[in-house]
Amino acid sequence: MNPETDTETEAGLETHTVVARNTSAAMAEQRAARTEAKRRKLRIARRRATGLLLASAVAYVLATHFGHVHAALPWVAAFAEAAMVGALADWYAVVALFRHPLGIRRLPHTAIIPRNKDRIADNLGEFIQGEFFSRERIEGLVETVDPAARAARWLRSPENAARLAAWLRTGVRNAGGLLNEHEVRTYLRRTVSRHLLSTDLAALAGRVLASLTRSGRHQEVLDLLLRYSAGQLRRPELQQTLNEIFAEKLPLYFQRLKHWAGTKGGAFTARTVAELFEEIEQNPQHPLRGHFDDWLREFIDKLQNDPEYRWRLEQLTEKIAEHPALYRYVDGVWREWRDAALADLAAEDSRFEAFLARQVVRFGQVLEDDEIMRRWVNERARTYAPQVVERYRHRLGEFISAKMKEWNETELVEKLELNIGADLQYIRINGALVGGLVGLALHAISLWL
Numbered sequence: 001m002n003p004e005t006d007t008e009t010e011a012g013l014e015t016h017t018v019v020a021r022n023t024s025a026a027m028a029e030q031r032a033a034r035t036e037a038k039r040r041k042l043r044i045a046r047r048r049a050t051g052l053l054l055a056s057a058v059a060y061v062l063a064t065h066f067g068h069v070h071a072a073l074p075w076v077a078a079f080a081e082a083a084m085v086g087a088l089a090d091w092y093a094v095v096a097l098f099r100h101p102l103g104i105r106r107l108p109h110t111a112i113i114p115r116n117k118d119r120i121a122d123n124l125g126e127f128i129q130g131e132f133f134s135r136e137r138i139e140g141l142v143e144t145v146d147p148a149a150r151a152a153r154w155l156r157s158p159e160n161a162a163r164l165a166a167w168l169r170t171g172v173r174n175a176g177g178l179l180n181e182h183e184v185r186t187y188l189r190r191t192v193s194r195h196l197l198s199t200d201l202a203a204l205a206g207r208v209l210a211s212l213t214r215s216g217r218h219q220e221v222l223d224l225l226l227r228y229s230a231g232q233l234r235r236p237e238l239q240q241t242l243n244e245i246f247a248e249k250l251p252l253y254f255q256r257l258k259h260w261a262g263t264k265g266g267a268f269t270a271r272t273v274a275e276l277f278e279e280i281e282q283n284p285q286h287p288l289r290g291h292f293d294d295w296l297r298e299f300i301d302k303l304q305n306d307p308e309y310r311w312r313l314e315q316l317t318e319k320i321a322e323h324p325a326l327y328r329y330v331d332g333v334w335r336e337w338r339d340a341a342l343a344d345l346a347a348e349d350s351r352f353e354a355f356l357a358r359q360v361v362r363f364g365q366v367l368e369d370d371e372i373m374r375r376w377v378n379e380r381a382r383t384y385a386p387q388v389v390e391r392y393r394h395r396l397g398e399f400i401s402a403k404m405k406e407w408n409e410t411e412l413v414e415k416l417e418l419n420i421g422a423d424l425q426y427i428r429i430n431g432a433l434v435g436g437l438v439g440l441a442l443h444a445i446s447l448w449l
Helices: 003-065 073-098 117-132 135-145 147-155 158-177 181-198 201-215 217-233 236-249 255-282 287-305 307-321 324-346 351-369 371-406 409-448
Strands: none
Touching: 003 073, 003 409, 073 409, 117 371, 135 147, 135 371, 147 158, 147 351, 147 371, 158 324, 158 351, 181 307, 181 324, 201 287, 201 307, 217 236, 217 255, 217 287, 236 255, 287 307, 324 351, 351 371
16 A cells, blocks of 8 residues: 555545534534523523513502502403412413423323323324325325426536535545455455456457458558667667677677678668568558468467367466466556546546536536426336335334334423423413403403393
8 A cells, every 4th residue: 555645545534534523513502502492592581481471460459459449440350360369270271291290290181291191103104104104195295396306407407516526536535545455455366366267268358359350450550660670670679789799699600600691691681670560551452361361260269169279378368367476466456547536536636537527517417408207206206215115214213213212201291391491481471461351251240230
């Protein structure tokens, strides 16, 4: 493994961990802030309802005590008296939902929610899975929402495409950092070796050469080889090397003759062979081309039909598949690809991210313009979404029920009061006002009778 790449990978993982921790801390702070806001709202609602009760009590005492002063005061007293009764009755009803009023446990039908916590949890789970996730409701939702059109509009937005591409790039980078280098290299080596061993090189080479022969392309390949070989043979460096080889290897006794042959023979041989190659290349009807055709056809026939040739290639394939050089080559390719990919993923102007963003926008545009594709997506959604929901909705109901059962009575009461307690306090306020109006009506009836 490359130490620098490993360091970059570890740094990327540490950065991701820090970001995840900061995100979790920020989310926890937001939850705490929302909970505190709910508590403040509940306290204010309780104070209002209790203040109205106290105001009704004070009004009743004063109106009753000074009732002889003015004819309207008995009406005020009747209103305040009935308002107190209504407020107290609704206070009792609201408190009895969550706890025992005044701490008296013997009062019947109090602390209704804590006493029936498990039954409420089961009923709530069944209600949610039956009403909110029924097959008919999901089908109607898909029909109304038109998910294909919405997805197309969302995807073709460059801002959304950039966010999605950035998210995918982060996911790929984090997933790459978690890869086990030894396991990856072992897998690649095993895969390449297995593919080599499963490939019939003799048959494959025979089919390729036969295809080239039928189309006449083998002569073009021969021209390329002749042109390259002639160019190499005319290089002064190669000719000098051949001269030295001739001077060393020629079996001549006289040193002067050997030196002369060595300094001339290599270059002469190279030029002669180069001229021959150039002549063959420039003459499409050269006799040696016919010999080349005959040899190639014979070689193709042996590749396809000769058991000895096939056996030799199989032995060569096995040696290549098990050779350490192949493993080193695979490791080198993997390291180069990994380093390049990680460098691009870590760059600010990542080409991979830009490519993903372009493809997301392009797909959104294609989906928006292609009505047949949108219809197909919506049909798939109508078909499979209800099936998925039907498969998991019972688990969803069980999950909700089990989660509520995990809460103790105090925790359940606190959660419910924070979310609906403030609204319930308005029942006390309404009870006081409605009770007061009923008190006025009763006072009027009593005077009339």
